[in-house]
Amino acid sequence: MSKSRSAALYPLMLDLSGRRTLVVGGGPVAARRAAALADAGARVCVVTPWACEQMWALIDAGKANITLREFAEPDINGAWVVHTATGDRQVDTDVAQACEAARIWCVRADDAKASMAWTPAVVRTGEVTVAVSAGGDPGRAKRVRDAIEHSVDAGTLPLRRHRAPLPGSGWVALVGGGPGNPGLITARGLQLLSAADVVVVDRLAPRDLLDRLDVDVEVIEAGKGPDAHTLTQDQINAVIVERALQGHRVVRLKGGDPFVLGRGGEEVLACGAAGVPVEIVPGVTSAVAAAASGGVPVTHRGLSSQFTVISAHDDVETALADAPASGTLVILMGVGRLQRIVDALVGDARPGSTPVTIVERGTLPDQRVTTGTLDSIVPLASAAHVTSPAVIVVGVVCSLTDVIGSTLTTVSI
Numbered sequence: 001m002s003k004s005r006s007a008a009l010y011p012l013m014l015d016l017s018g019r020r021t022l023v024v025g026g027g028p029v030a031a032r033r034a035a036a037l038a039d040a041g042a043r044v045c046v047v048t049p050w051a052c053e054q055m056w057a058l059i060d061a062g063k064a065n066i067t068l069r070e071f072a073e074p075d076i077n078g079a080w081v082v083h084t085a086t087g088d089r090q091v092d093t094d095v096a097q098a099c100e101a102a103r104i105w106c107v108r109a110d111d112a113k114a115s116m117a118w119t120p121a122v123v124r125t126g127e128v129t130v131a132v133s134a135g136g137d138p139g140r141a142k143r144v145r146d147a148i149e150h151s152v153d154a155g156t157l158p159l160r161r162h163r164a165p166l167p168g169s170g171w172v173a174l175v176g177g178g179p180g181n182p183g184l185i186t187a188r189g190l191q192l193l194s195a196a197d198v199v200v201v202d203r204l205a206p207r208d209l210l211d212r213l214d215v216d217v218e219v220i221e222a223g224k225g226p227d228a229h230t231l232t233q234d235q236i237n238a239v240i241v242e243r244a245l246q247g248h249r250v251v252r253l254k255g256g257d258p259f260v261l262g263r264g265g266e267e268v269l270a271c272g273a274a275g276v277p278v279e280i281v282p283g284v285t286s287a288v289a290a291a292a293s294g295g296v297p298v299t300h301r302g303l304s305s306q307f308t309v310i311s312a313h314d315d316v317e318t319a320l321a322d323a324p325a326s327g328t329l330v331i332l333m334g335v336g337r338l339q340r341i342v343d344a345l346v347g348d349a350r351p352g353s354t355p356v357t358i359v360e361r362g363t364l365p366d367q368r369v370t371t372g373t374l375d376s377i378v379p380l381a382s383a384a385h386v387t388s389p390a391v392i393v394v395g396v397v398c399s400l401t402d403v404i405g406s407t408l409t410t411v412s413i
Contacts, residue, residue: 176283
C-alpha cells in the first residue's frame with residue numbers, strides 16, 4: 001500500500017523573524033495569513049488591488065506594507081514564504097507556478113491539493129507549540145487542535161521539558177490545590193504542575209496529583225502537622241528560591257489557597273527579593289469548601305450575611321472576641337483547642353444552644369461530619385475521636401447541615 005500524500009509530508013517549523021514574506025490578496029483569509037506572519041516576526045508585504053477592513057487594520061498598525069495593484073511575478077523576489085488568497089483561482093495558480101519555478105514555498109488558500117505547503121492548526125502554550133495537519137482537511141485539523149488545546153487547558157498533557165535547564169531561567173508558582181479532592185484544583189494549577197521540575201508539597205495538598213508526575217520530578221516534603229514541621233518556613237523559602245535560581249520550574253503545591261492562612265505572601269516576598277519570577281494560582285479554600293461539602297453554607301439568606309475565618313494557631317481567644325457575633329465563624333486548625341474555643345464563645349452573644357458543625361477531611365471520600373451545639377460539641381467530638389484536618393463552623397447556618405447534607409450527592413456525567 002502506498003503512502004498517502006499527508007503521510008509523506010515533511011513537517012518543519014520556520015523562523016521568519018525579520019525575513020520578507022509575501023501575501024497576495026486583500027480579503028479576510030489573506031488578512032488572517034498576514035496577521036499570523038506578522039505575529040511570527042516576519043516582514044509582511046501585501047500585494048492586492050483592494051483590501052478589507054481587517055487588512056487595513058494590520059497596515060495601519062505597522063504590521064504589514066501594502067502595494068495596491070494586481071500581482072506581478074517579480075513580487076515574489078526575495079520572499080522566503082508566499083501566501084496566495086485572492087479568491088481568483090487563475091491568479092492563485094499564477095502565483096503558485098511562479099513560486100514553484102523560483103523554489104519558494106507557496107501556500108494556496110483556494111486549493112489544498114494543488115498547494116505545495118500548508119498552514120497547520122496551531123496550539124501554543126509557553127515554549128510548546130503543537131501543529132496539526134489533516135491532509136488538506138482544515139475543519140478536521142481544527143477539531144483535533146481544539147481537543148489538544150482543551151487537554152492543555154485541563155493540565156492533562158505532559159508539558160515538562162527534559163533538556164537541562166538554563167541557569168536563571170527558572171520560576172516559582174504558588175499553586176492552591178484546593179481542599180483535598182484532586183478534582184478541585186484549578187486548570188491553571190494542573191498546567192503548571194505538569195510542567196514542574198520540582199514540587200514542594202504541603203501535607204494538606206491534593207497528594208493524589210503527585211502520582212501523575214514524571215518519576216524524575218523532585219518532590220520535596222514541606223508538610224506542617226500539629227507540632228511537627230518537616231521544613232520550617234524559612235527553609236521552604238530558601239529551597240524554592242534555590243531551585244528556581246538553578247533553572248528549575250518550581251511548583252509550591254499547597255492545600256486550599258496560598259493566601260488564606262498559607263503563608264503565600266512570605267514566599268512571594270522571598271522570591272521577589274531573590275529576583276525569581278513568581279506566579280500565584282488561587283485555590284478553593286477549605287474554609288468555604290469543606291463547610292460546603294459537609295452541608296454548611298457559610299452564608300444563607302435570612303440567617304447569616306457574613307463569615308469570619310480564624311486560625312486557632314494564633315491567639316484564638318482574642319480572635320474570637322473580635323469576631324462579629326451575628327455572623328458565621330469558620331475556625332481552621334482548631335480540633336486540638338476545641339474546649340478553649342467553646343469556652344471563649346459561650347456567653348450572652350452566643351448561647352450554648354448555638355449550632356456547631358465539624359467537617360473532617362472535607363471533600364475527600366472519607367469525609368465525616370459531626371454536629372452539635374456549643375454545649376455538646378466537645379463531648380461529641382471526643383466520643384467520635386474527631387481529628388485534624390477539620391473545619392469547625394459555628395453559627396445558626398449549621399442548623400441546615402443535616403437537611404442539606406442529606407440532599408448532596410456526586411452527580412454522574
